[in-house]
Amino acid sequence: MSTTTTTIATTPFDGQKPGTSGLRKRVVVFQKEHYTENFIQAIFTAMPAPGAQGATIVVGGDGRYYMRDVVQKIIRIGAANGIARFIVGQDGILSTPAASALIRKREADGGIILTASHNPGGPNADFGIKYNTRNGGPAPESVTDAIYAATRTITEYHQVTLDAPVDLTTLGCQHFAGFDVEIVDSVTDYVELTKSIFDFDLIRRFRQQSPDFSLLFDALNGVTGPYGRRIFVDELGFPESALDQCTPLEDFGGCHPDPNLTYADKLVARVEREKVALGAASDGDGDRNMVLSHDWFVTPSDSVAVIAHYATECIPYFQRQGLRGLARSMPTSCAIDRVAAAKGLEIFEVPTGWKFFGNLMDAGRLSICGEESFGTGSDHIREKDGIWAIVAWLNILAHVNQTQPAASVRSIMRDFYQTYGRNYFTRYDYEEVDADGAAQMINDLRAKGNDLVGQTINGFTVAAVNDFEYTDPIDHSVSRNQGLRVIFEDSSRIIFRLSGTGSEGATVRIYIERFDPVEFDIDAQVALKPLVDTALEVSQLSKYTGRNEPTVIT
Template sequence: MDSIKFGTSGWRAIVAEDFTVRNIRIVCQGIAQYLRQQKLGQQGILIGYDARFLGEHFAKVAAEVMAAHGIPCLICDRDTPTPAISYHVVSRKLSGGMNFSASHNSHEWNGIKFTPDWGGPALPETTKAIELRILPLLHGEHIKWLPWERAAHDGMVRHFDPQPEYLKALESLVDHDRIRNGRIRVIFDPLFGTSRHYLDEFLRQAGAKMAVLHHWRDPYFGGFRPEPTDETLQDLKETVRREGAHLGLATDGDGGRFGIVDADGTFIQANYILALLLDYLIRSRQWTGGVARSVATTHLIDAVATHHGLTIHETPVGFKYIGELLARREVVFGGEESAGMSIQGHVPEADGILAGALVA
């Protein structure tokens, strides 16, 4: 390879073609060198992975490189949603986080999502700095890693369960009483992805009656892309109708995107859900300030925001730009047409788990 480039949400490639152990080590060393240059290495990094093939192994490969550069590592003890990693980066004041995920892409893809210390997707100035460090590594510069057993013996790596604290944080953002009093019946489809035992567990604790489809890890995602679209949610739509549920919820492979099905089994486009959620949140929480949406997202959001006296910020495509505004507290809500959203007081990262809980 002549170069490795980060896209709108990290670096992605096809497994065994460009997504190889050597290239993973190269990308991780680029990140490690960037963190050390920023004097952030000692704060540690959280490393996770989604449900794809060899996720645990890739996480260990990353930890070996980080440990060789003196960066302590927390390794998620199971496949983990990206927003949960983002939450812990912020709450634990870590130097950053990494998730081995290709999000909604099909099973032959994998990727590395890098979350800097502020908790959102890495911005272009960060990824360009990492890419510059990657170039000499691609052309023969020495790559350092510490064997896993040595890293563990030296206390540089330890396992970590991110789920309990993340779900606890959601409690302050979602109206439990409304869910409990509504006695709603919900069908949830995580599409074999990382949100298993996250969104369903949260809503069950809140008092919803839950049923879950595809609630086991499948690196092939049932043969479909783990993307919550009208086409991929046929099982969810049919189950909602058959069981007489009030609502169907879905998330993508790493928990960043959401999908919503109403009581008659109709898939509701993300643009409509974003506008409805914004209106509900402004009315119920008396929000003031700004609202962010990507350039490709519906202007219904503008209409809702303007009606309530809030200002609109239009961003380029990519949740990182919305996340930056959330982190700066310039907006109270951000969403994009590809079914990503977050709110003030939460992580500056797209969170399909939060979106599903708010819709419920």
């Protein structure tokens, strides 16, 4: 098909600085004339050497509103900047983990993922654009800084004019003057990778030998519905009734596609009502997960620690290659630290943002990692992976049931606590608060930090107050001010952090943790209430934000 290239004059927009997971704004912002085109052009301008000329990129997203329009823009602008091959998920669909896997398998030069992750979708909701580098992971700060710099100086963008939009529905390769577009099945490559990691035969036998074992997977109307159907029903043999909300919708059915106890309330209610043995959910783009049963909720901090504990016992991928190291984001509980110590492994504490794990994985020093924000994964790709975590739990349950018939999520957690003790953990989110007030709260708390040291508040004595700073052991880059930590003499922690994953205002996150080597069955909110009260007293959050209740409690 013939093409012509045009150059369009433009001017910069304020605020196009990518956060930890790309640029996220309301759809109406991205729909402003030139806004999306400016950012896409900036990505191609800032692509790491050797740059866009002759490159191959993967393109796809979570199916949210405006995604397919932006796929067409990426192809037109990318082709004008020299991209030679676009590998695009059918209908534009690719989960974030599947995109990472495809970049790595096809040795592409990077990828553009269209998602606002766990944020709502629809014409009046959120959209996002994220650039991943050739290792399959989110762009490091050096690249996102270059993209931002390009957005601030842009004067024009380039695009090819096509006779008709690219057909995103038909599998196969389409040839244009100067570039190709290959439409691939969105699911197959990811499923084959997952089958190479886990013991599907063991899980099938477990399902057949345990007819009362029930699974309920809720995709929250996000991208992982087709992946879940292919894996849980077609491959592992669970009934269709094991799936709920597994058709990707542009507005996620009006739901908030965030797999936590608040927004996945339909799943939580069904799991409890129907006595489901393993309930699970994933978010809009498929990189987050939640695991629970009718009588236990597994915190993400505990989940990654349990997977690490069992990895070499029963997961073929880790039986083949071993464990090279473990890691967590700084706010995540220290449960996985205890696993690392018991197994004699390196443990890394990194800032929030999956890109910080990538360097460690590429250097061969990290195998399993997780974030308390419902992200869990390993070095099989360079993104967190919701389906991966859920299949890991099925693999563990199948393994434990070989020697402990009728073992459950609750009993597995109980055994884990008896071995390592319990890190009680909770997170309070205050979403879309006034950004100036939230920033002032953090600044004032930072300023009075030294005065808090030595004080005893609600029975907890402050040992240290500091800003978390991380020096990457691989490239030696330094990340400062990654979260304000109040650490107590008994190792309990309170962490205050402003999140960059929202599209408006600010989100204040407060993380609270306390270790108990003896008592395992206290309700977490009861066990942590004195520390929660301390956090609110010390921060004066209500005064600065006007909020008396959190939006979400995890």
